[in-house]
Amino acid sequence: xxxxxxxxxxxxxxxxxxxxxxxxxxxxxxxxxxxxxxxxxxxxxxxxxxxxxxxxxxxxxxxxxxxxxxxxxxxxxxxxxxxxxxxxxxxxxxxxxxxxxxxxxxxxxxxxxxxxxxxxxxxxxxxxxxxxxxxxxxxxxxxxxxxxxxxxxxxxxxxxxxxxxxxxxxxxxxxxxxxxxxxxxxxxxxxxxxxxxxxxxxxxxxxxxxxxxxxxxxxxxxxxxxxxxxxxxxxxxxxxxxxxxxxxxx
Numbered sequence: 303x304x305x306x307x308x309x310x311x312x313x314x315x316x317x318x319x320x321x322x323x324x325x326x327x328x329x330x331x332x333x334x335x336x337x338x339x340x341x342x343x344x345x346x347x348x349x350x351x352x353x354x355x356x357x358x359x360x361x362x363x364x365x366x367x368x369x370x371x372x373x374x375x376x377x378x379x380x381x382x383x384x385x386x387x388x389x390x391x392x393x394x395x396x397x398x399x400x401x402x403x404x405x406x407x408x409x410x411x412x413x414x415x416x417x418x419x420x421x422x423x424x425x426x427x428x429x430x431x432x433x434x435x436x437x438x439x440x441x442x443x444x445x446x447x448x449x450x451x452x453x454x455x456x457x458x459x460x461x462x463x464x465x466x467x468x469x470x471x472x473x474x475x476x477x478x479x480x481x482x483x484x485x486x487x488x489x490x491x492x493x494x495x496x497x498x499x500x501x502x503x504x505x506x507x508x509x510x511x512x513x514x515x516x517x518x519x520x521x522x523x524x525x526x527x528x529x530x531x532x533x534x535x536x537x538x539x540x541x542x543x544x545x546x547x548x549x550x551x552x
Contacts, residue, residue, distance in 0.1 A: 313483035316345035321479060338399055338478045342373045342452065345483075346397060358391075360384050370394045375478075378437040385438065389446045398434060400426040402453040402484040408462050409476055419457065426453055428487060428498055429516050432526040439532045448490035455482040495535045498526060499550065508545045 320340045347353055347364040355365035360383070364371035370392050374381060381396065388394050402425060408417040431451055441447055457479040464473035489495055500515035513523035527548060530536045539549040 309486075310483055312348075313341075313345050313480075316341050316348070317480060320344050336375060336477055338454075338456065338480055339373050339375045341480050342375075342397055342399060346371050346373070358387050360387055362388070368392060371397060373397045373399075374434075375399055378434040381438055382441075385441050385444075385447070389441070389444050393446045393448075395448050395450055397450045397452055398431060399452045399454055399480070400428075400430050401456050401458070401478070402426040403455040405457045407457060407459045408470070408473075409459055410462050416459070429500075429518050429522065429526060432498070432518075432522050432529060435529050436525045439529050442489075442495075442529070442533055443492075448488060451487040451489070453484040453486070454480040455484060456480045492533055492535060495530060495533050496550075498530060499535070506539050506547050506549050508542060508547060510545065512548070 321337060343353060343363050347366060349366075352364055352366040355362050357365060357370070362370045362384075363373045370388050372381065372384070372394065374396050375398075378396075378398075385394065404422040404424070404426075405419040406422055407419055409415070410417075428451060431449070435442065435449070442449075459476040459479070460470075461474045461476050462469040464471045466472065487494075487497060489497075500512065500517075502515050503511060509523050509527055510520060512527060513520045516523060516526070518526075527536065531538070531548075534551055536548050537551050539547045541547060
């Protein structure tokens with residue numbers, strides 16, 4: 303699903319409303335909620351009267367037209383109790399941001415100095431959602447639930463407080479500032495999850511072959527396969543030595 307010029311204008315407006323106005327007033331990291339979350343909430347629902355609505359004991363990020371939108375920038379573990387309640391009565395969309403291109407800045411806690419930006423060599427892809435989707439895999443077949451993977455370019459600020467000699471490993475992420483909307487992928491039906499299968503796989507494949515084609519670590523490939531089997535997109539198809547074989551469900 304490619305984004306339209308209209309979507310880009312709305313996203314730019316959300317960035318201006320949240321980042322330029324609030325940060326200009328108070329500085330980076332001073333928002334009551336993290337910037338990524340605030341911008342996406344503003345993008346998906348500009349009307350503040352539809353934001354932060356209490357429903358059956360929980361607060362929904364967005365509630366309009368009898369539907370709920372949750373912006374989830376952290377662990378999906380926190381979603382389970384909400385989903386148990388919300389999905390009984392309402393359609394729910396979980397928006398999960400994936401950083402497409404990232405520029406990294408380091409903050410010295412002692413001096414407040416911010417380093418020059420450095421572009422990360424990594425590019426965000428749909429496979430990056432596996433780790434969090436696994437945490438709610440039993441909910442993914444619920445007809446009331448859909449996932450929106452939102453790809454954005456962003457600036458990431460991190461504190462130089464890690465355990466390594468350069469204080470970068472194990473450091474704390476301070477904030478992520480979105481700068482551009484790149485793409486959206488909506489996972490609503492079983493067929494939509496086919497985009498989480500890498501191209502070029504043989505008809506019958508192993509987890510190692512999946513990992514190689516997706517260019518991800520084996521453990522993440524195994525997590526992805528577990529999710530896709532839960533949804534019914536792929537199935538076991540025998541063994542090869544000590545490895546399980548899989549194929550796409552027809």
